[in-house]
Amino acid sequence: MAEKQFVKEVADINENFAQWYTDVVLKTELVDYGPVKGTMVIRPYGYAIWENIQKDMDARFKATGSQNAYFPLLIPMSFFTKEAEHVEGFAPEVAVVTHAGGAKLEEPLAIRPTSETVIGTMYSKWIQSYRDLPVIMNQWCNVMRWEKTTRPFLRTSEFLWQEGHTVHATEEEAMEETIKMLNVYRDFMEETLAMPVFCGRKTEKEKFAGAVATFGLEAMMLDGKSLQSGTSHYLGQNFSKAFDIKFLDKDGVQKYGYTTSWGTSTRMIGAVIMSHGDQRGLVLPPKVAPIQVIIVPIAVHKGGVIEKAKELETALLSAGIRAQTDTRDMSPGWKFNEWEMKGVPVRIEIGPRDIENNQVMIMRRDTLEKQALSIDGLANALTELLDTVQKDMLVKARARRDAKIVEADSLEGILAGVEGKNFVKAGWCGCRECEDKVKETAQATARVMCDEEGVPEKCAICGKPAKHKVIFARAY
C-alpha cells in the first residue's frame, strides 16, 4: 500500500512518445511548469545537469580564447529595427516592458530574445583599431521568446543559454571562428552528451534572422524527429554595418568588422532525454549525470550495512565520482525503480552477504546488465566503468541513428522516409518552392545541407538539376 503511492508510471515510449517525455521530465523532478504560461522552473535535479553542461562547455570556450561577460537584459526596441531581417524574425516573439518605477517609459524596452543588437552597440564603442581585434566574448544568461506552443526544455518562453559574439578583421577569420565553434559544439555533444549530430549549413529559409549563413547541429531523437541542438552564425558585415562596428586597419583605412554569433541552450537537456531514454525513464550520460553512482544498501536494518555503504560512498567521492547513498527507510525495489527512472548511470547494491564476500552488485542503467565487483579497487573499476558507459552510449546512439537514415529521389520517397521515422537525404535544386512543398507534403524541413557527401544529380522534388544534398526531417 505505502509502496503503491510511490509507483510513478510513465506513458508507453513507443506508443506515445510525447506523453512519455512529459511524464519523465515531471516525475523525475527535472522541471515543472511556472505560473506564467509557457515558462518553466528548472528543479535541482534538472539544474544540476545544466551545471555540468555549463562547466564542461565553458572550459571548451575558454580554451579557444573566449571570455565571459554580461550584457543587459533590456534592449531599446529601436535597436531591433537597425537590422532589417533581424527585426522581422524576432519582433513577433518579443516581450515588451512599457512601465517601470511606477511610470510609463519613453521608449518601450524588449527583453532580449538574443543579444546581437545590444552587444553590437557596445562593441561599436569599444573597438577602435585592428589591435582590438578579434573580440571573442560569451555570456551565460536567460532569454525570452514568446512562443504559442511550449514544452519543458524544448520550447519555453524563457530559457537559459549561452551566446557567443565575436568580431574579426576579415571575412576569412570570422568564417573560421564560425566553423571552429560549430566543431566545439559537435565535440561537446558527442563526447559529453553522447549524442551524435549532423553539422551543416542551413538553407536560406531556415537560417538565423540577420545571418549570412547559419550552421546547425541536428540530433535524431528516439522518435526519428530532429532536434536543433545548437547554431553557429556567420553574420558577415550585416550587424557591423547596422551597429557601426568599425576599426582602423593597419593600412590606415576605416573598415567594418565581420561578426559571428553562436548559441546553445537548456534545450540540450531535452535532447539528452530524447536521445537516450527508455521505458523505465531517463538514461543519463555519466558526464552530465548529477549522481553518477547510487548506492542502495540491502537490509538497511542489519548492522554495518549502512556504515559500509557510506564508507564506499566516501571512497568514490574521493576518486571524483558523484556518488550518493540512499539510506531512506524504503524497500530496495522501490529505490531501484526510482533511480532507474532518474537515469543514474550505475547502481551499487550492497547487503550483508556482499559484505561477507567483499563484493558489491553493480547495474548499468544503459544496458541494464548486472555484475559483481570486488570492493577492493572499486573506485578505479567504477571510474573505468563510467568511462565505458559514456562511450557505449555514443556508439549505441550513433548506431540507432545511422540505421534510420534513408535516401530519397522523389517527394513520395521523402514522405515515406519521414513517415518511417527516418532522416531523409535527398537532392535539392535550391529553390524555396521545393522546400515549401516538402513542408506541405511531408511536414518535414531541411535540417542541414551535406553537400560534402556528394550532391545527387536531380532535385528530389522538381527533378531539375540539384545544387545541394539536404537532410530532411520532421523537427522539434
Place this chain on the structure above:
Amino acid sequence: MAEKQFVKEVADINENFAQWYTDVVLKTELVDYGPVKGTMVIRPYGYAIWENIQKDMDARFKATGSQNAYFPLLIPMSFFTKEAEHVEGFAPEVAVVTHAGGAKLEEPLAIRPTSETVIGTMYSKWIQSYRDLPVIMNQWCNVMRWEKTTRPFLRTSEFLWQEGHTVHATEEEAMEETIKMLNVYRDFMEETLAMPVFCGRKTEKEKFAGAVATFGLEAMMLDGKSLQSGTSHYLGQNFSKAFDIKFLDKDGVQKYGYTTSWGTSTRMIGAVIMSHGDQRGLVLPPKVAPIQVIIVPIAVHKGGVIEKAKELETALLSAGIRAQTDTRDMSPGWKFNEWEMKGVPVRIEIGPRDIENNQVMIMRRDTLEKQALSIDGLANALTELLDTVQKDMLVKARARRDAKIVEADSLEGILAGVEGKNFVKAGWCGCRECEDKVKETAQATARVMCDEEGVPEKCAICGKPAKHKVIFARAY
C-alpha cells in the same frame, strides 16, 4: 607621444572618492554603462571577478546542503499583492511587461525584483509532508529594481545575484538557517574578499519588505561610508501563509512552514573596490583576482626573455596560479601602470640580468614592496606570497576600519562621528522617531544592531532608556 595616450588618470581618492570610483571601474574595464539608463555591462575583467566569487560562494552553499535551481524571470503582478509589506516595498521599483508576442497580456507581469513570491508558489505545490522538509534552494540569476540614481555595481536597475530560499518545519530551525547563512556570508567576505563586516539585526525601518527579521552584513568603505554587502532574512510564516506553504507534520496536523531568504549580489564587486583601492587604482584580493600574477618581461627584444617569461608562466599555471605574461610591444613602465591600476596582486619583472642571476623581481600590489626571488621554487614561493597578501589585506582593512569606529551619546556626537567618516556606535530607545532624527540631522542610518556588545543606558537621541546598541553610518 604614443605613451601619452595610454596614461589613464583617475581622480584624487581623498578629494573626490566618488569620481575616483567611477574612473577606476571604467578605466580598468570592469564595467561600462549599458544603453538603457541605469543598466551596466559587466566586461570580461569584471565578470571574471564575479566568476571567482560565484565559484567560491557556490561551494560554501552546497556544503550546507543547498541545491541550485532556476525559477522564472516573470512574475504575475497579482503575486506581489499576496504579502502586504512585500508589495509596498517592491511595487514602486518594478519593471512591468504589458505586451508579448505582439499582443497585450491579460495580466501584467513583473520582472523579478526578488523571487519570494514565485518560489513560494512553487514550494506550496511541492511541499506536502514533514518528510519534504527542509527545502534549501538557491538560484544565481538577474533581478531588476528600477532605481533613480545608479552607479555601476553599487546600484543599477539590473544586477546579478544569488538568492537562497528555504522552508523549515519549525521557527527554531528557520532562525538557525538564517544565522547559518549570515555566517557563511561573513566567512566568505572575510576570507575571500578580505573585507571585515559587521553582522547584526536590522531595525524595523531597515528590514526587508515582508521579513520578520533581517540580518545584514555591513562593510566600511574607504570613505567611511557603509555598504550593505548581503542580507539574510527570517521570514517567519509571513510568506508561507501568503502562499499557502503547508505540510502534514508527524503529529498528523497541517502546519505552515517557516521560511528564510538570503542574498548577495554583484554589489560585492563594488565593495571590494572601495575596501582596498588606492590612488593607483584597484587592489584585488588574490582569491578573486582574475589575474593573480602578471609577468612583465624587461627588454622584450633581447633573446630569451619572452621565452623565459613564458616558461615561468607555464610553471605558475601548473601550480594553480592565475598567471599571465604581458608580451605586448610597450614600455615596462606603461605596463606597470596598467597592471597596478588593474589591481593584479603580484607583478613579476624579468630581464636579461635577472635571468643571468636566476632570479626575478617581485612587486606586491597591496604594499608596493619589491623583493628579489629565486627562479628555483618560484611557484611555491608565490603560492605562499599570494596567501600572505590575502591575509594581510584583511588585517589591514580591519585595522583601518577599527580605527574609524567611535561611540556617541548624543545626536551631535553621531553627527560629528559620521562627519569624521566613522561608524558611530550609540544607544537607541528603539523608536522610529529617533531613527528618523538621525537620518535628518546626520544623513546617517542604523546599519545593524550590536546588542551583544552591551546596550548603553540611554538613547543617544532622546535620552530615554536604550533598548539597543546601534551602528549608525552614512551608507551607499
